[in-house]
Amino acid sequence: MATRIPSLDDPRVLVSTPATIYDAIPPYAPRTEREAEFYGLRDGEMLVNMGPQHPSTHGVLRLVVKIDGERVVDLDPVLGYLHRGIEKLSENADYHHAICYTDPLEYVSSLFNELAPVMAFEQLLDLRVPRRAEYIRVLSCELNRIASHALFIGWMALDLGGITPILYSFIERDEIVEMLAALTGQRMLFNYMRIGGVNGDLNHEFLSRLGDWMGHALAQVEADTALLNQNEIFVRRTRGLGRMDRQTAIGFGMSGPNIRACGVPYDVRRAHPYSVYPELEFEIPTREEGDSYARYLLRIDEIKQSIHIIDQVLHRMPDGPVMAQLPRRITPRPGRAWAAVESPRGQYGCFAISDGTDQPYRFRIHDPSFVNLQAVVPLMPGNLLADTMAVMASLDPVMGGIDK
């Protein structure tokens, strides 16, 4: 009698395999109403696990997708694979150290991550920043915004299966990254903003690179996007997909290009002006369609507005110091401060509480991708499974920020 070799086809082997956290169906009874609703399967439905290391999830996001045939019925994003406890670390570091912890949050737009906490700490200290420092902040942030949006265009095409656009967008991003590296000394995690100003003044290398780039920036944006704007495959896979209406978007607390693509002109630079934005002239582009294609086009418009802002900043750049006079060890008076900036993904906020020591008592980061990703749940049902990533990519989430 031949002995049976256990194989994966044997149902008993599958049953005896211990459950892991990667199993689509969790190995415990549902704990909430929503979980019971999601993990209860009706006839013909099945669960598919995407991630956490799916190549197009922009980091480590796990999606449990409930499908019926090829159509998505429901979706359950599972977060936390990149959680580093940055809020806790910052509460145990002093004010200057907390800033450098925030860099790896949204690693595509690090300067905004630093700007919001720095502004909150300045509120706690009741500190005025020199005007030249404010202008340099706006200049470097807008450059970072362009780099982030340029990368978005490439990413989105990559998630739809086109590999060429990302090579072009990396050319554009690399120019800006080299520029910022000349200014800050780092390519990605800049650590440039300081409480009371910025780390260093504009230098010759930065300005000469910036001058070179400004000459062809607009032409390059046009060239990059010409590949996609009229591309039939791209347009078919984005237009009309992932449509979000105005009221839902507001209810979900979405912000940034995602809400402006639904026709809501909410931009923190206008809603609650900070830094020197009230002195600058720029438009808030909006679109009415609210679909993936609108979100893509809107970001191109924003790149053009950012180039326009940089142009004005360079013409108006005042002379003077770039740092306020400040002691090394800062101890703000007890109080609370909330500051928000408009990052490439939306409203990026920081809530800080001081208890009079040199460490923040509470340090809270509000990340726009975290809120925007929630909207993926009502957007998906009815779409094809293959379009899940296309819609996700158009929301431009960055897992570093979502998972903190």
Next chain:
Amino acid sequence: MVDVLRTLHDDADLRFEVLADLAGVDTGDSMQVVYHLWSETTTDWLRVIVADLSRDDPRVPSATFLWKGAEWMEREAYDMFGIVFEGNRDLRRIYMPPDYTSFPLRKDFYIADDSSRSPGLGVRHMEQVHAPVESAAPIRRSRAR
């Protein structure tokens, strides 16, 4: 608190339609939930603080009936502080694994290498100057075998 938020959200003169942030705070002897709201009628933020929740069993009504987007932020506050939002239909842990039992952002949760604030010091109270203990007991290390 539900009435306050509903009035802020629905009143025709106020219209605080944007929930900018929802944060949990551990003050050392009580818990707080802090909401930041924005309305198009004013350029400034509005901060609403729900204070004096008990540390043992903090409970707040959920704001998801006004702002759907509060759901995940409430899940985060639950995960980090153990604040229970009644009416949130998906109050699970969001960052920590499902079988995790403590609440990391509470002030009595110490990170392992935080020598200046050892568990013996207890909870660090808010608005009270914290001074690290000068003569902390030396850490005993087990001899490697």
